[in-house]
Amino acid sequence: MSSAETNIAVVYHSGYGHTKRMAEAVAQGSGAELLAIDAEGNLSDEQWAVLDAADAIIFGSPTYMGGPSWQFKKFADASSRAWFEAKWQDKLFGGFTNSASLNGDKLNTLQYFVLLTGQHGGLWVSMALKPANTKAAKRDDVNRMGSYLAPMAQSDADANPAEMSEGDLETARLYGVRIAQTAGRFIRR
Numbered sequence: 001m002s003s004a005e006t007n008i009a010v011v012y013h014s015g016y017g018h019t020k021r022m023a024e025a026v027a028q029g030s031g032a033e034l035l036a037i038d039a040e041g042n043l044s045d046e047q048w049a050v051l052d053a054a055d056a057i058i059f060g061s062p063t064y065m066g067g068p069s070w071q072f073k074k075f076a077d078a079s080s081r082a083w084f085e086a087k088w089q090d091k092l093f094g095g096f097t098n099s100a101s102l103n104g105d106k107l108n109t110l111q112y113f114v115l116l117t118g119q120h121g122g123l124w125v126s127m128a129l130k131p132a133n134t135k136a137a138k139r140d141d142v143n144r145m146g147s148y149l150a151p152m153a154q155s156d157a158d159a160n161p162a163e164m165s166e167g168d169l170e171t172a173r174l175y176g177v178r179i180a181q182t183a184g185r186f187i188r189r
């Protein structure tokens with residue numbers, strides 16, 4: 001439960017803890033409940049119920065081989081149960097991803113999240129943060145990855161989660177704030 005007015009859920013998979021840090025930053029900004037997809041690609045019945053009751057759902061996955069992890073895709077396929085009954089229609093949606101390379105085909109993962117949103121009849125929330133792309137830009141700047149759809153993080157392949165860019169994590173936190181603010185404007189009880 002994010003606040004008295006809106007329920008926001010972050011549902012994510014993270015194989016090695018980097019995407020988990022992004023999920024925590026998004027939750028910090030949005031007040032969302034964190035739902036971790038397990039190593040087998042599963043959620044509990046209680047976690048599915050949280051998603052069904054949410055006003056906004058935020059998807060998170062590392063980019064593996066140019067797309068979401070198989071665990072996230074298993075979750076997405078299982079969301080067909082909600083699709084059959086249009087349970088997620090008209091909810092707000094967002095997402096985020098993390099990978100080792102600067103590009104690393106992260107955009108494909110975010111675009112998959114947008115498609116999944118469309119399949120459920122949901123409304124995607126973009127990022128609305130200007131890119132840090134001048135000569136003065138630094139690793140810890142907000143939106144150094146220059147994404148518009150949603151947050152991207154870049155974590156060096158030999159770095160542990162504690163070494164992630166603070167700018168990437170702040171980008172994720174600010175996106176969480178935006179989703180909470182958007183939910184406050186769009187969700188009417």
Ligand SMILES: Cc1cc2nc3c(=O)[nH]c(=O)nc-3n(C[C@H](O)[C@H](O)[C@H](O)COP(=O)(O)O)c2cc1C
Pocket residue numbers: 013014015016017018019020062063064065066067098099100101102103104105155156157
């Ligand atoms: C199976 C696999 C595939 C990967 N594919 C990509 C990729 O396509 N692009 C990329 O930049 N990094 C790729 N990586 C690196 C991960 O995205 C990176 O290590 C990321 O920080 C892992 O996030 P996690 O700790 O949340 O699992 C891959 C890693 C694995 C294990």
